[in-house]
Structure formats: structure tokens, C-alpha cells
Amino acid sequence: MRRDLCDGVGIARLLNATLVLPKFEVAAYWNESSGFADVFDVEYFIQQMNGFIKVVKELPPEIASKEPFRVDCSKRKGQFDYIESVLPSLLEHHYISITPAMSQRRDRYPLYAKASLCQACYSALRLTRSLENKASELLEAIPKPFLSLHLRFEPDMVAYSQCEYSGLSPSSVKAIEAARGDRKPWTGELAHVWRKRGKCPLTPNETAFILQSLSIPTGTNIYLAAGDGLMEIEGLTSVYTNVVTKSSLLSDEDFTSMHGNTKAALDYYVSINSDSYVATYFGNMDKMVAAMRAFKGLYKTLFLSRRAFAEFTSEGFSGKDLMQALWKAHLDDYVMGRGSALPDCFCEFKL
Numbered sequence: 615m616r617r618d619l620c621d622g623v624g625i626a627r628l629l630n631a632t633l634v635l636p637k638f639e640v641a642a643y644w645n646e647s648s649g650f651a652d653v654f655d656v657e658y659f660i661q662q663m664n665g666f667i668k669v670v671k672e673l674p675p676e677i678a679s680k681e682p683f684r685v686d687c688s689k690r691k692g693q694f695d696y697i698e699s700v701l702p703s704l705l706e707h708h709y710i711s712i713t714p715a716m717s718q719r720r721d722r723y724p725l726y727a728k729a730s731l732c733q734a735c736y737s738a739l740r741l742t743r744s745l746e747n748k749a750s751e752l753l754e755a756i757p758k759p760f761l762s763l764h765l766r767f768e769p770d771m772v773a774y775s776q777c778e779y780s781g782l783s784p785s786s787v788k789a790i791e792a793a794r795g796d797r798k799p800w801t802g803e804l805a806h807v808w809r810k811r812g813k814c815p816l817t818p819n820e821t822a823f824i825l826q827s828l829s830i831p832t833g834t835n836i837y838l839a840a841g842d843g844l845m846e847i848e849g850l851t852s853v854y855t856n857v858v859t860k861s862s863l864l865s866d867e868d869f870t871s872m873h874g875n876t877k878a879a880l881d882y883y884v885s886i887n888s889d890s891y892v893a894t895y896f897g898n899m900d901k902m903v904a905a906m907r908a909f910k911g912l913y914k915t916l917f918l919s920r921r922a923f924a925e926f927t928s929e930g931f932s933g934k935d936l937m938q939a940l941w942k943a944h945l946d947d948y949v950m951g952r953g954s955a956l957p958d959c960f961c962e963f964k965l
Contacts, residue, residue, distance in 0.1 A: 615653075615875065616739060616882075617898050621714040623667060624723055624731035628696050629704055632668045635659075653879050655740045662738035666730040673709065683707035687714060735902075736909050741879055748868065749883035755863045757856065760835035762888035764881070764903070765850070766815050766895040768843045769793040776800050777814035786845040810928055812921030816894040819849030824918050825892070826853065827940040837888065839881035839899075841874070860884075890914035919943055 619636060626633040635650045650656060660669045672678065685703050687694065704710050720731060741749060769786075772779070773793035777800070782790075800808045808814070816824070826832070836857045838844075851857050860880055861869050872880075882899065885891050886906045893900040896917050904915050922943035931939050 620735040623734040624727050626667045627727045627730035635671050655742050658740050659738045666733050677709045682709045682711040685710050685712045749880050756837050757835040759889040761890045762837045762839050762885040764839045764893040767845050809924045818846050821894050822850045822853040827937040839885050892916050894918050
């Protein structure tokens with residue numbers, strides 16, 4: 615949501631358009647819906663974007679009853695141009711909703727659009743006062759120093775990956791099968807190639823093994839930044855015993871009253887302020903957290919290599935040999951404290 619909103623700001627500036635505060639469509643993730651104001655400080659966002667783009671809370675009366683003309687750019691490839699492809703629709707219909715082009719190179723934006731996007735991502739998006747207070751309380755309650763671990767091994771994540779795993783509990787297997795739908799796992803040689811390309815999420819047990827390979831002490835304080843439904847967590851907690859979660863640190867009343875997106879906002883806040891951040895996947899949250907940590911000068915950020923783990927295990931490495939190989943594979947990133955997957959950020963200029 616944060617990524618798409620930042621993209622929306624950049625596109626609005628490119629098109630010289632007014633941005634209407636979005637309504638989040640999160641049913642696919644948490645079976646709920648919510649608004650911008652449930653997570654972010656609306657007045658602060660509008661104030662901070664003043665001079666970059668115009669932001670309004672609601673549509674003007676003359677078009678409020680209309681449905682927006684939908685423009686889906688998500689499948690566009692190459693050097694996609696919003697001005698050539700989208701501006702005509704905006705001029706014709708006056709009100710559009712847009713799905714950003716995933717392949718769009720934001721570093722090719724003109725400077726004025728970059729400035730607007732960077733202002734939104736790094737300055738204007740602030741949590742609501744109540745949510746930020748709760749996040750601050752959570753951060754204060756975590757034993758220090760600590761590592762924030764973003765671990766992705768939920769049923770829908772595994773189902774989406776189309777990977778198969780051996781040795782999972784019956785309950786995990788059942789949950790994955792229920793989430794698969796028509797998305798069947800790869801089999802045979804295709805499954806082997808897919809895994810070696812690093813497409814399969816690390817299990818909690820594999821994650822613990824890699825952390826040990828990197829000589830991260832088993833007594834390390836770990837904050838588990840993860841959603842509900844995380845499977846096979848005992849594979850991590852049986853090795854790393856000082857693992858805490860938001861559900862263990864917040865009161866039952868606080869936790870049960872929160873929406874899925876507000877829980878994710880807590881994980882984001884803790885992760886950008888943690889002593890170190892480790893991710894088992896390079897997803898949207900990981901990219902946003904890594905970029906914000908780099909922006910703040912917090913470089914102890916590491917992405918564990920699924921590809922290296924898959925390649926070494928397929929070659930028969932195990933035990934100490936596997937640990938040594940994984941140590942070498944992560945060495946440059948680990949010593950520098952920043953994952954090689956983190957691109958150079960173009961939001962380095964002062965706004």
C-alpha cells in the first residue's frame with residue numbers, strides 16, 4: 615500500500631493531476647477494508663505534499679457520483695510513458711484510477727516527479743498519532759539490542775510460490791492445500807529448477823540454520839515481524855529462544871482490536887528502528903524497510919539468500935560444510951551490513 619501510494623504521488627506529479635486520498639483494498643490480504651486515515655496522518659500528509667502535488671480528501675461534487683475510468687498499467691513493459699499513455703484518458707474522463715506499471719523505472723522520472731515521490735515516501739507518510747504511540751510503546755517493550763526478522767512462511771505465501779516442502783506438519787500441509795486453489799506446485803525437473811532460482815520461501819527451520827551459519831548467537835533478541843498464520847515457527851524458536859512478537863508484547867485488547875494493516879504498520883515501524891533487520895524474502899515491505907533504513911543511515915540490513923541455500927543443498931552440502939558455504943555466500947553483504955539487492959536510492963538529494 616505504501617509503495618503504490620508513493621507511485622501514485624509520482625504519477626500525479628507527472629500528469630499534473632490532483633491526488634484523491636485512496637481507499638485501501640486489502641480484502642485479499644486480511645479480509646477487511648479500511649481507509650487512508652486508519653493508518654496515516656491525513657492532515658500532515660496534505661501539509662507535507664503542499665508545493666509538490668495537490669491532495670484532496672474527497673472528490674468535488676460535480677464528479678463525486680461518477681465511477682473513475684480505470685487504467686491498468688501493471689502489465690506494461692519496457693520504458694512505459696505515463697504522459698503518452700495515461701494523460702489522454704485523464705483529459706478525456708477527468709477522473710481516473712490507476713494501477714501503476716510494475717516495470718516502470720522510477721529513476722527515469724524527471725527531477726520534479728522524483729522529488730514528489732521521495733517527499734511522499736520519506737517525509738509525508740506519518741502514522742496516525744495513536745498508532746505511532748502504540749508502535750513506540752511496542753518498540754520500547756522489546757529487549758535491547760534486537761534484530762527484527764521478517765519471516766514469510768504463511769500458507770498463501772507458500773501456495774503462491776508453487777513450491778513443495780517435505781517434513782511439514784499435517785496442519786501446515788492442510789493449510790497450504792487450502793490456499794493453493796488452481797495454483798498447483800511445480801513437479802519434477804521444473805520444481806528443481808524453480809527452487810534453484812531462489813523462488814521458494816525459506817522455512818523457519820532453514821532460516822534458523824542460515825542465521826547460525828552467520829554466527830548470530832542463539833541468545834539474540836529477535837522481534838518476529840510476521841503476519842498471522844505463520845507456519846512451522848517451532849523450527850526457529852527451538853533454536854533462537856529469545857523471540858518476541860507483537861501479540862506477546864501487546865495487551866489482548868490492543869491486539870484483537872487492530873486491523874491487519876495496522877498490525878503491519880507496527881511491524882514496519884519496529885523494523886525501521888531496529889538495531890538490525892533481516893529478511894527471508896525480498897518483498898514489498900522488505901524493499902520499503904531497507905530503503906527507509908538506508909535513508910536514516912541504518913545499514914545493518916540483510917536479505918538471506920534463498921538461491922544460495924537451494925543451490926548448496928541441491929549439491930549435497932550439509933552440516934558444517936553447508937554452514938561454511940552459506941557464510942561465504944553472505945560474507946560481503948554481512949560485513950557491509952547491507953543487502954546487495956538494495957538498489958542505489960535516487961532519493962538522496964535534500965528536499
